[in-house]
Amino acid sequence: MNLLTEPWIPVRLLPAGRPEKITLSRLLCEDGHWELCLPRDDMELAALQMLVCMAQVIFTPKDVGELKQRIVSPMSPEVFDSGCAPFQDWFRLDHPDYPFMQVRGVKAKEFTPMDKLLAGVTGATNSCFVNEPGLAACLCEGCAAIALFNQASNAPSFGGGFKGSLRGGAPVTTLVQGEHLRQTLWLNVLSEDKIIENFPWHQETKKQRPSWIEPLKAGEVVPAQKIGLLRGLFWQPAHIELLASDGEQSCSCCGFVAKRLCDRFNKAKFNYTITDLWPHPHGARIAKVKNGVREEKFVSFTTTAPAWTQLSRFVVQRQIDGRNEGQEPSAVVRQAQGVIKSLRLNIGGYRNNQASIIERRHEIIFLNDGWSSKTGVVHELVGLAIGYRDALNKALFVFSNGFKDAKGSKVKGAGVSVHEVAKEQFYRRTEDTVLDSLASIDFANPAPVLLAMGERLRLLDIELFENSVRPYLNDPELVRTMAISRNTLRKHLKALKPQQDGEE
Ligand SMILES: [Zn+2]
Structure with a gap:
């Protein structure tokens, strides 16, 4: 399945349409007001984040003017087609050689059931209370792609020596929420100048290919400053190969009937080292000085305290000063300060104990008009x-x-x-x-x-x-x-x- 051309995006028309699957071009080039529609809020957030990442690398707006245009009106099919042209083979889940976010021929002693790919379905003691049984028994290719992306980007590693995401254990994702899906998507895409602000190495790494096309070498040491936007946004820390079976069946996540379903996968750990922290644009970071050394990490939910207790970290930029920690909101929230009036902040993440997920959180916090110039009030x-x-x-x-x-x-x-x-x-x-x-x-x-x-x-x-x-x-x-x-x-x-x- 090709994520650029086939209908895999689970949506419904606002305010109360029926669930359906649409293509990326329908979402971006038509004026329908959609919202994502999946049975789990974390899967919806992951689907949104994956769409944001795709739009970010395929259709990067050259400046804020072009970004504002995209937020307001659909793009033309010509722009869509020419944007997609260089990426036709990169987003195919079933590519014979370069499957999306996977590796062909992963050697594993035994198959892993699909529920391991859906963060938090198994492993935690409370998981049977928050998830319907059999939720991940077999996934359509769209849901499998979302789960694959979510596991690699937002969930703790598989444990036992498997590497975790570029943001560490279980990072909190903070995105800006718009009126409908297309608008929300563009509100979280950085314009070219903002990318360069956030990734000073952007020009040198612009042509870099993703890890499933150009794999990391075993034992490689990679400075974060060598990781380009596309490679980082679609970083895959493990070796994974989805295995699918033919035959009509309904997907245990979205419920749609599909002709081909992923029912198991192979996984293998893979060793490498990343030095420094990659400045992922979808998460807030905090920094402090410990024994004279600056330490920086992404914000996560470490206690039962509600998300508002960390709100300052999500929206207020502060330098480290002697006693206080420094904090840096996600790049997309910082960009939104110059683009929108009131802010609906979409916050999601897991609370984990090593490889197991204890709790999943998803909240929207609304900040009144005027927040952007007065974040100190927050x-x-x-x-x-x-x-x-x-x-x-x-x-x-x-x-x-x-x-x-x-x-x-x-x-x-x-x-x-x-x-x-x-x-x-x-x-x-x-x-x-x-x-x-x-x-x-x-x-x-x-x-x-x-x-x-x-x-x-x-x-x-x-x-x-x-x-x-x-x-x-x-x-x-x-x-x-x-x-x-x-x-x-x-x-x-x-x-x-x-x-x-x-x-x-
Ligand atoms: Zn599905």
């Missing part, structure tokens, strides 16, 4: 909300663990992790408040919304604190600890509240 708002989380957490930590009094003797705490329980409640109860504040804030005059949000979170902190300590009210041994922890809360809350005239 930093402030998120920082304020985190401040209230920490105030509660610190106070209840004291209540849980006790403290040392002035004489240095230990005063006992409740001995139960009430602070952890309260933190989860805080996240659950504040999500709407924080997201509504981001969506409604007047970036030119943020004070009223910040004040209102602060007041709601302050009251919530007090409520959650009192609920947490209530069961211990009659315990004489905890009287002092409770008083001290309540004081801790009061002190931290006071520090968070802006001082007003007449207040002490």
